Amino acid sequence: MVDASRTQKLGFISDHETKIDLLRNKAIATTILDIIAGSGTQPLTIGVHGYWGAGKSSVLEMIADHDFEDEKTLVIRFNGWQFEGFEDAKIALIEGIIDQLIANKTIYNKAKDQILDVVKRIDWLKAAKKAGGLAFTVATGLPSPDQALELTKFAIGKVAGGEWATPENIAAATEGVKGYLKEAEDKPTVAKNIREFNSAFKLLIEKAEIDRLIVLVDDLDRCLPETAIETLEAIRLFVLLPRTAFVIGADETMIRYAVTKHFPDLPAGAANQDYPRAYLEKLIQVPFRIPAMGEAETKTYLTLLAVGSIVGENSEEFNSLLEKAEDYMSTPWLQKSIGDIDVSNSLGAMYTSEVVSAVSMMAQISAVLASGTKGNPRNVKRFLNSLTLRLAVAEARGFQNVIESQILAKIMLAEQFFPDIFEEIAREVGTNPDGVSSSLERLEERCSKTAAPNENLSPDDSEVSDSDNTVTTSTEQIHEPRIDAWMVQPNILPWARQKPKIGTKDLRPYLFVVNDVKNFAIMTAALDARLLTLVEKLSKDDLAAASVLPSVAALVPEDKMLVFEELRAIVLKTTDWDRKPAAITGMILFLTKVSEFESRYLELLEQLPAEKLGSWAAAGHDRAVKTPDGKTRLSKIVEGWKTTGSESLKSMIQADGGR
Incomplete structure (x- = not known):
């Protein structure tokens, strides 16, 4: 029977962007806002870079949640991924910005005429797209006769069907097309069309009395390469104007890949290998890169996630713990992380046995998880949610009393980061009548007597080789091919030394818990x-x-x-x-x-x-x-x-x- 305090229930952790700063990324958001404020009215593009799950969306959320002192700074959001496959990327960006300006009643009342002027231009961009793309503007700035006919059909379609489909409205739509074509005769170049759109948008911002329009562009790295590049180019060509600032959250590597796909015919050679980087630098003026978490930061992050899921992130006690974590994260080079004493002092009466067990487990798994996930917050959350799900399944199936969460966590680390070793252990467990793995027991024994880098063991436990100062033990001189092969794998040492030791435990119940991936129990029984x-x-x-x-x-x-x-x-x-x-x-x-x-x-x-x-x-x-x-x-x-x-x-x- 397992002590109930050792099978604590962690709450499921949302992977959505958050306003609660568990990673101290607010410093990045604040710096971005300071740069925007200090740039006057100059147009600005800022990149927030990091791998998927690094926290880019949370940084944008913190910027959006900032309390601006005046009403003349407006923040709007655009998610390019939402329009993937449904709309032309350039039009989607421009229309997404205008739609949010229209939704602001104060701005709409101040600049109604200018907004409608820009809307009209967007509508005709759509018409041009429907009539055969924007190719005609690239060539001459004028549509062909066939495209003109399609423009007319599109305009009539805008009013056809319903109460608007009167002869007068259809005639007006047709005349509108004629008027546009007549107007187009005076706009023979793409450059002139873009300049006039820029002028109309600039006038809109002035009439709306906006000092700073901050546009947060998210999830570009989820888009297809063509969509990502078109969105960036639309920013540069159409709406990057005085008083505007674009903050773009994207994985820099994925955007560089999009550039190479966009320009597939670049000649080979060293001179062109840097073209994607140079192209990106042209589009994004100020890059911010979110750093990966180290071991100490991962331990702090894990502890905050676990404690927050148990006591709630909105409690005063949790906020006290968060302040302590921020103190440690202010000096990351010291490699300090919150521990049991910090949690106890902050939570007071909320420091239950459930919390004690969770904090202990987070401390044990942080080293392997930090290395295995490469400090990626999303992957850390996914691991904890998988652990929570499997504990819940064990409870639903009625054998939660034989499952210890810390043992399950250790097994799941092996499953995720040492899959070959895990399968060998699972096979041994299935063939052993007691459900134990003698190889795992030997691995834990040998690793407990082997020093990690820069670590000293007591003289009683080890002996030092004169040749390389490597800590060894007499048991390590035994030739064990399987264990020798396991011990050379990166990060196996901290995992094997992680408490509790499980080599002598009956692990068969745990194989049943993890058989959502593979039925190890049946395979090896x-x-x-x-x-x-x-x-x-x-x-x-x-x-x-x-x-x-x-x-x-x-x-x-x-x-x-x-x-x-x-x-x-x-x-x-x-x-x-x-x-x-x-x-x-x-x-x-x-x-x-x-x-x-x-x-x-x-x-x-x-x-x-x-x-x-x-x-x-x-x-x-x-x-x-x-x-x-x-x-x-x-x-x-x-x-x-x-x-x-x-x-x-x-x-x-x-x-x-x-x-």
């Missing part, structure tokens, strides 16, 4: 060394598989099922479907001796990713499928592959007939 040898032979090659068929035929029914399910699990782990998995051949040979698994084999074929399968899948299954019902089902599967399969598979089925 009671698979002893004898059966593992058979599986290895069956999944190796034709000759090896054929050599163990007599042994397969002699198995009891339960063992036959375990071998088949293990082979099935191996097949489903395949990543390269162009080649025939060796385990498929083994399964077919297996079924020549154990025909009762024919239906399970057909189920497996139905689960395979048809669009990825190579030509090998077209034939050979008739060796495993012998019953009339099975043959009918196999024919339906192959027939379906004619539609859903890869090109090579479809061609082979047509040539071979499929069997």
Whole structure:
């Protein structure tokens, strides 16, 4: 039975942008606002860069939430991703800005005529797009006769259908097109059209008495390359005017990639390798890069997330803890983080056993999580939410009393950051009658007596090599190939030394908890060394598989099922479907001796990713499928592959007939 205090429930953590600054990114937001304020009326573009999940949207949210002293600074937001695939990127940006100006009644009343003038120009940009894109403006500034006809149809369509579809309105729409075309005769160049749009937008800002229009542009790095570049160019060409400032949140790497896709024909050579960077610097004047969290910052962030999910982020006690965290984050080079004493002093009566357990767990997992996630806040949140979900599933299934959250967290770290080691441990747990992993026990023992860099162990625990001052122990001189291979993996040392030690624990319940990713419990249950040898032979090659068929035929029914399910699990782990998995051949040979698994084999074929399968899948299954019902089902599967399969598979089925 597990102590209830060791199975605390963490609340699910939202991944949306936040106004509560757990990362001290408010310093970036404040600096950006200071730069904007100090730039007078000069147009400005500022980039907030960082990988996905670094906190860019939260910085923009803090800017939007800033309390400006006057009413002449206006902040509006634009999310390019929301318009992906629905609207021309240039038009979407301009219209998105104007729509929010219209929504502000004070501004609309002050500059109604100027707003309507800009709206009219946007409408005709849409008409031009509908009539064949903006290509005509690029060439001559004038539409062709066919495009003019399309413009007329578009204008009539604006009023057609409903109470507005009167002869007078249709005539007026037609005359409006004629008037536009007449007006276009005086606008023969793209440059002039852009200048006039700029003038109209500039006049709008002046009439609205806006001292600073701050536009927050988010999620450009989620857009397709063409959309991202068009949005940036629209800012530069149309609306980057005096009194405007654009703050653009985007992953700099993704935007550079968008530039290379936008200009695919750049000649090779060192001189052109820096073109994406130079292009981006032209579009974004002031770049801010959000730094990744280090280990101490990750520990602080984890602790704040965990405590906030338990006691609530709006409580006075949590705000007191947040202030303490901000003090530590003000001097990150000191590598200080909030700990148990800080939490206790801040929370007072809210410092429950549930909080104690959560804080302890965060301290244990922070080192591995900081390195594994590369200090990315979103990935940290995802790990905690996955942990919370699995604890909730364990409770719903009724075995929460045998699950300790700290053990589950340690196992999940291995699952995420050391997947090969995790699978070997899972296999050992499944074959051990007590559900323990002796290899994991040895790993923890050896790592507990091995010093991390710049760490000293007591003389009682270790001896120092004169050659390299490396701390070793007598137990490390034992040749253990598996453990030796594990110990050279980066960050394995802090993970193995993380408390609690779990090598002697029955880990079978934890395999059931994590089988939302893969059914380790079924795959490994009671698979002893004898059966593992058979599986290895069956999944190796034709000759090896054929050599163990007599042994397969002699198995009891339960063992036959375990071998088949293990082979099935191996097949489903395949990543390269162009080649025939060796385990498929083994399964077919297996079924020549154990025909009762024919239906399970057909189920497996139905689960395979048809669009990825190579030509090998077209034939050979008739060796495993012998019953009339099975043959009918196999024919339906192959027939379906004619539609859903890869090109090579479809061609082979047509040539071979499929069997």
